[in-house]
Amino acid sequence: GAGVSQSPSNKVTEKGKDVELRCDPISGHTALYWYRQSLGQGLEFLIYFQGNSAPDKSGLPSDRFSAERTGGSVSTLTIQRTQQEDSAVYLCASSLERDRGLHTFGSGTRLTVV
């Protein structure tokens, strides 16, 4: 597609449930990033995929968080046993490796854990 697509746009879930957030990057973009923005906070890096290389998971806040990128395209961020502090906007971005920038962001998924 023309831009980075994220789904769902909004998700309300009960504490303790698992959630999956999806990101469709721009076709041909080899780099894919997940960030989150909690209320009143700056953007926080979560995980980075680059081609077939092992992902950089250094930003994942706990082992309840995991992410996959299938076929070098679509990515899924999974949060297990959600907690209220997981409530945030989760943003996905993609870029061409050679540009090392020109990140295009999706509109995000607003996750609310009640």
Add this chain to the structure above:
Amino acid sequence: KQEVTQIPAALSVPEGENLVLNCSFTDSAIYNLQWFRQDPGKGLTSLLLIQSSQREQTSGRLNASLDKSSGRSTLYIAASQPGDSATYLCAPLINKFYFGSGTKLNVKP
């Protein structure tokens, strides 16, 4: 770890004023630096990208400068308009972006 600071945290100005938003970062070994705009409830929109070898970039009423050695970037907005009201984020890139907390701009009609 890269620390990014943006000053001011918030700014409210009347329409037509020229503005300067400041960004400082602690690790100067960056590939590039990007300025983004974030509107409430929306994703990020890229405004300007400055490569590490460049000193400035211009797009319309926006001009961004980069002093890599001193770890500083500024975003200059000329003739501000109410539609410029948003949060502006500075993000230097090493292997990933490090974001500042942003400057929340309100341009009053």
